[in-house]
Amino acid sequence: MTTLLSHAGPEQPTLRVRRLRLHTQHQPVVVMRTDCHVCRSEGLSARSQVLVSGGGRELQATLFQVEDDGHLAVDEVGLSETAWEMLNLAEDAKVQVTHAPAVESLASVRRRIHGNRLDSHALTEIVQDVVAGRYTDVQLAAFLTATAALPLDENETADLTGAMIAVGDRLQWHAPVVVDKHCVGGLPGNRTTPIVVAIVAANGLVMPKTSSRAITSPAGTADTMETLAPVNLDIATLKRVVEAEGACIAWGGAVHLSPADDIFVRVERELDVDTEGQLIASVLSKKIAAGSTHVVIDIPVGPTAKMRSEDAASHLATRITAVASRFGLTAQCLQTDGLQPVGRGIGPALEALDVLAVLQNAPDAPDDLRRRAAILAGVALEIGGKAENGKGLALALETLAEGRAWKKFEAICNAQGGMRTPPKALHVHPLTAPHAGRVVHINNRKLSRLAKLAGAPEAKAAGIHMEVRLGDETDRGQPLLHIHAETPGELAYALDYAAGAGDIIEIEA
Amino acid sequence: MTTLLSHAGPEQPTLRVRRLRLHTQHQPVVVMRTDCHVCRSEGLSARSQVLVSGGGRELQATLFQVEDDGHLAVDEVGLSETAWEMLNLAEDAKVQVTHAPAVESLASVRRRIHGNRLDSHALTEIVQDVVAGRYTDVQLAAFLTATAALPLDENETADLTGAMIAVGDRLQWHAPVVVDKHCVGGLPGNRTTPIVVAIVAANGLVMPKTSSRAITSPAGTADTMETLAPVNLDIATLKRVVEAEGACIAWGGAVHLSPADDIFVRVERELDVDTEGQLIASVLSKKIAAGSTHVVIDIPVGPTAKMRSEDAASHLATRITAVASRFGLTAQCLQTDGLQPVGRGIGPALEALDVLAVLQNAPDAPDDLRRRAAILAGVALEIGGKAENGKGLALALETLAEGRAWKKFEAICNAQGGMRTPPKALHVHPLTAPHAGRVVHINNRKLSRLAKLAGAPEAKAAGIHMEVRLGDETDRGQPLLHIHAETPGELAYALDYAAGAGDIIEIEA
Structure with a gap:
């Protein structure tokens, strides 16, 4: 249809790009003047979805408009940092701005909202559009909610x-x-991964571990590991580390193994919703993309863990194993005790200190973390052919005790760019026992919430240091935990929550 | 807890507000410097939800951050227009900015996502938080999707x-x-309301009609009526109009009869999702808030109308009647023919011209629109006690024929601020028949889409003028419809869709 040539052809008026140094997190935003001729001729208004194209590159973004404020010129389009990085053009480069094209895969999202199952074709189109940045946050939220x-x-x-x-x-x-x-x-605090990787790699297995940042928790393995060594490795660096040491502990997002997941996760975090199907697709897409042949899955079970019952955990395990096998991946799932936090720290740096204590065989290293890591490493050694069935745990503990795991961990950190010392929080405040008694219940969800309000995972040093475990006896006024925060505002925010949250740690007189 | 006094107390550092004249549609946005001391001490980052408070007023907004660009000072907080209007303070007024408090009702939204029904208490808390601006668009999308x-x-x-x-x-x-x-x-084009109101009011019944703008359609009654008279009436004006003329045709959003609905509708529009429950709550909340005792509901049924089957329409009618009766409102639902558009125009101004033709008894007035309006007005006259059962239609037609409806309509428009002439589009382009034959099917959904891509309802003159109806014979090359657009970009956008959409109007050779 020849009418259309004028739509995107060379006679279309152009605008100059201008970097605004405006931080909008992941949302690409562009700003144009309300009196801009392109806005008028295209019928663009605030919050229109627009397509910015120029220099052979394209970007879909949300449009905001600004009145003449003496800064942005009428023939300029201002780009937020995210938009600037995605479009990757030089200052003053010429671009065209039009309505973003209709996103056809949204019809599938609407069908899914109304209860119709989607096939591989429809899901592929959705994921392609998501990764191309064609979905607004509202539309992403609808897709994720529908599949929950x-x-x-x-x-x-x-x-x-x-x-x-x-x-x-x-x-x-x-x-x-x-x-x-x-x-x-x-x-909270279940930070076995760095220990498992060190044990497994020390025994000669290949383990190119990519981990995520926190979704709804106070720390992901990548957040914790980042306090010990660089984790933003590109693919070339990651390969070099694994070739040298047989293993790495890197942030998955930096290597784009599952760029769709990186986008879904951000919205899941804002919704605080995390479903079985999304969880499995998230985990397995990254494992398969990372080239894994065998995977050990830790499923903690407890009334305030993510899996609240053995039935739910069994359902998840069965589903994981079945989906994994469709891609030729062997998955072995372990149900583990999820009644209370693991180790003492909750939050990136505080968990890293626990990991170091275990690897270095420190006298006060948390034994529960050591044991959990050794069990998981033992299974990995068994399915990886490095230990006979039933002998994996002993080999794992031995690897730790002999210091071989610590040596391997140091080597991995150095290969990733050098070892770091975890930061310490400036603001530390205890929560104390209201009366004497025995610790009978610990609410993991409330602890996670508390650690997040204190600033974790963005504030690396923030979080919680546990001073008691289930069954411990405590006196009135004795600290149950310490809140660590990097700023007074965040400490106050966490204390505000603690004051109104009811029992986080329950003491029976 | 005394620690908290420092959190929001007078020693908390203050910032000065600055109007950015930045248009972000409904989303309240504030901008602070990345190096601002409040961002550092509070641990605020881009896209944090923040609470801005000062002068006894509060605003919850999304934070964007900007590097030192020589414009925004480090002790200033810049406000988007929406944020500026909501906070309503003077330039340079002092405010404090903190993390927005946790929104407790989101727990109910999460429960609802996972299939648990909500009670009145939970829904009340959600709606209160929504109206207070405490929900992000992602969270609104999740609530609406969950209830779909x-x-x-x-x-x-x-x-x-x-x-x-x-x-x-x-x-x-x-x-x-x-x-x-x-x-x-x-x-599309089913714009009976202005005609019904004129007929009913001409016969002495009180009809304070508030209408919505389009949700997912090319025009709502408020959009159409706005091309004929002002519709943004505040409550005082609306009352004065109704006292003088017995009726009005106003935009419901301006009188805040259902502020929650105004917010839901914006997100529903972005999702293009519109569910039975939300529809009923939206309609009935506004009718009841408007003080209505009796309501006539038109439910068009057809394969490409919103209600695709008589069963679905019956279900909706039963549900509407039942919910209405809980609030003492008598609802009478009518299933009507939804096979094709009503009248000739689709889009605000084009529909307004059809309405004028019917009211003025123009010789070429669309008869289908006249008849539908008269049927609905007839039922209203009967349930309102102005006509015996079975005599309403005749009275309605007589009111039109005698010019009493037109006279009343003119009086209402004048009371609302004066009659206007609907605008005309500059860019008009035909879609022609690919071959000779008979019109056997008209796809309402594709027509709506086409009219929206042409710019309706934001562009008042944009839309479609139908040239054929079901059963018409047409020659090859004869116009089936004309696309009206205000800008070349929007015309091109609509033509682009038409070229790839398949049969919008099906011709059987």
């Missing part, structure tokens, strides 16, 4: 997993066995 | 309706009977 309200079934979960792998990079290794581990989360 | 995926049941619908009434203003009239009408929509 009517949970993804096994076919959908597998199809979503496949779609998420297809839009990302994929790693390949020259090893017959590549092991991985994952914890489904929900248990 | 697992549809609101009758109790929830009634409770949501009640909650939405409670947060808005409510009108009262000194009349025993106050009638209203509503069309559930989905049928």
